Amino acid sequence: MARRNANQRYHDRVAGRYEEIYSDSYWQWHDGLTWDYLKPFLPSDQSRPVVDLGCGTGKWGRKLLKSGYRVTFVDLSVKMLDQARSEVEQMGCLEKADFRQADLEDLSTLSPGTFALALAMGEPICCTRSPVRALREIQRILGTAGVLVATLDHRLSGMDFYLEHRQIDELERFVKTGRTHWLTRRTEEQFEVHTFEVEALGRFFADAGLELLETIGKTVLPMRKCRDWLDDSDIRRRLARMEKQLSRKPAAWGRCSHLQVAARKTSLET
Numbered sequence: 228m229a230r231r232n233a234n235q236r237y238h239d240r241v242a243g244r245y246e247e248i249y250s251d252s253y254w255q256w257h258d259g260l261t262w263d264y265l266k267p268f269l270p271s272d273q274s275r276p277v278v279d280l281g282c283g284t285g286k287w288g289r290k291l292l293k294s295g296y297r298v299t300f301v302d303l304s305v306k307m308l309d310q311a312r313s314e315v316e317q318m319g320c321l322e323k324a325d326f327r328q329a330d331l332e333d334l335s336t337l338s339p340g341t342f343a344l345a346l347a348m349g350e351p352i353c354c355t356r357s358p359v360r361a362l363r364e365i366q367r368i369l370g371t372a373g374v375l376v377a378t379l380d381h382r383l384s385g386m387d388f389y390l391e392h393r394q395i396d397e398l399e400r401f402v403k404t405g406r407t408h409w410l411t412r413r414t415e416e417q418f419e420v421h422t423f424e425v426e427a428l429g430r431f432f433a434d435a436g437l438e439l440l441e442t443i444g445k446t447v448l449p450m451r452k453c454r455d456w457l458d459d460s461d462i463r464r465r466l467a468r469m470e471k472q473l474s475r476k477p478a479a480w481g482r483c484s485h486l487q488v489a490a491r492k493t494s495l496e497t
């Protein structure tokens with residue numbers, strides 16, 4: 228087996244407890260919003276295949292299976308895929324699922340023009356060495372007018388870490404390049420992470436043959452810092468209502484760590 232890179236090493240290590248890390252009231256609230264934002268892009272024809280890219284333990288792919296679609300689960304980490312497969316097996320849905328270990332930069336095991344919808348949630352595009360190559364690969368496997376819904380790391384929010392740690396050289400480099408690395412203490416698991424500026428998104432997607440349909444900031448309300456509030460169902464509902472209004476305001480995106488984008492396949496001029 229080929230030597231695992233830092234990205235695989237990190238994700239392999241956390242795969243067994245990934246679901247637990249992302250299951251508290253904040254993440255439930257966050258996932259509820261994500262699913263609501265996603266729904267308008269679900270293909271009306273359930274016989275059209277969909278793909279969950281950087282699927283992790285398969286949170287979103289499993290929701291798509293439950294909604295009746297045939298789902299291909301793709302991840303760089305074998306351990307993440309193992310978790311996803313075992314969850315899908317417990318659901319009794321293995322016959323509608325396919326599992327592929329692949330880097331988003333090379334999806335050559337998937338046929339061109341296959342999928343009506345591709346999800347890339349939890350920022351896997353940002354973890355590739357070349358997001359441009361990854362996007363071109365995703366465009367290739369989408370069918371005519373197929374849609375990609377992806378989340379991306381928002382550049383502005385990446386500055387906080389360097390400010391908090393008083394790292395002026397790193398802050399300057401980050402502001403200039405938008406490149407950082409996965410901020411784990413284990414140096415052998417630090418891999419490069421790309422971040423994105425809203426102004427550059429249209430061009431970035433267009434260059435890969437994708438037309439930007441929608442941009443949403445996640446989340447405008449800093450609920451990570453007041454998770455306890457989300458235990459109250461009435462408050463949770465009211466906060467979600469406000470969040471949905473705020474999330475589409477460009478002026479509010481500066482507060483968001485992530486951007487969720489939807490983009491449709493167009494033709495790619497070569």
Ligand SMILES: C[S@@+](CC[C@H](N)C(=O)[O-])C[C@H]1O[C@@H](n2cnc3c(N)ncnc32)[C@H](O)[C@@H]1O
Binds near residue numbers: 284286287329
């Ligand atoms: C933060 S997790 C998100 C998992 C899942 N999509 C979710 O939203 O719960 C990111 C996932 O992307 C995968 N990943 C990272 N870089 C990747 C790459 N270059 N190609 C494919 N998968 C990648 C990781 O192994 C990990 O499972």
